[in-house]
Amino acid sequence: MKQAVFLDRDGVINEVMSERVEFVNNVNDFYLLEGVASAIRSFNRAGFLVFVVTNQGGVGLGYMKEKQLEDIHKKMEVDLKAQGARIDDIAYCPHKPDEGCPCRKPKAYLLKKLAEKYDVDLSASIMVGDREPDILAGQKAGCQTVLVNSDSDDKFQANAHFTDLRAAVPWILTQKSEGKCQSSQTVLDNFRKQLEERFKKGYVIDSMSKVEEAANYWFCAGAEYGAWEERFFSKRPKNFTNVVPRNRY
Structure with missing residues (x-):
């Protein structure tokens, strides 16, 4: 059986209740x-x-048509694809909050439906959300749960909580079974050593986002070892003096 990461959308993947957008x-x-x-x-x-x-x-509630929702999801997939990321499937509940439907979170219907369709082991999978209904849905489905981007002091008994999805990546990757991932401490120790060696040889990562991605890349032993240097590093010009802070990882 397969493992999955189930992601809530608003507040986990995209902005909501922010300065430039209220609802999507x-x-x-x-x-x-x-x-x-x-x-x-x-x-x-x-x-x-x-x-x-x-x-x-x-x-x-009538704020949008289902076709508009589908267009939003198409944009999400296109925007992610442009950055090399892929969503395997999307399941949504279109009903009013008080309609009493079987699919609205905190019910686990959407997760179980996808698990049945794709032969997913729910007990080995992770549900990520920013609100209690997401965490409850994951718990009811038998998943591990991760709370992100939450303003609540209550963590709703989630297995882990982080500031955002990017910060949750190392923890989630260590949950990968089939021996594909090393322990987080082992990987981070190796990553630090590799960074230091590259810096000594005159290599540089041109942004902190690349450092974070490189670290996440290292967390999975099956992630094309050997290709990461070419992917994340460039040779530092002779007059280049700024390097990535050593204490970042």
Whole structure:
């Protein structure tokens, strides 16, 4: 059976209740959160299936048509694909919050439906969300749960909690079975050593986002070892003096 990462959408993948968007009711309201594409790309490379499971009561309430929702999801997939990330499937509940349907989170229906379709082992999979209904849905499905981007002091008994999806990547990757991932401490120790060696040889990573992605890349032993140097490093010009801070990892 396969392992999956189930992602809530609003507040996990894209902005909601932010300075530039309140609710996502059309494609022009859709903005990926920083680091999300890199995180999903890491899950793809590690061998996880990646699903989006989302309550979209705005359809039932009349704020948008189902076709508009589909267009939003198409934009999400296109934006992620442009950065090398892939969503394997999307399941959503279009009903009103008080309609009493069987599919709205915190019920586990959406997760179980996808698990049946793709032969997923729910007990070895992870549900990531920013609100209690997401965590409860994951718990009811038998998944491990991760809380991100939450303003609540209550962690809802999630297995782990992080500031955002990107920060959750190392923990999630260590949950990968079949021996594909090393322990986080072993990988980080190796990563630090490799960084120091590259710096000594005059290599540089040109942005901190690349450092974070490189670290996540290293977390999975099956992630094309040997290719990471070419992917993340460039030779430092002779007059280049700024290097990535050593204490970042």
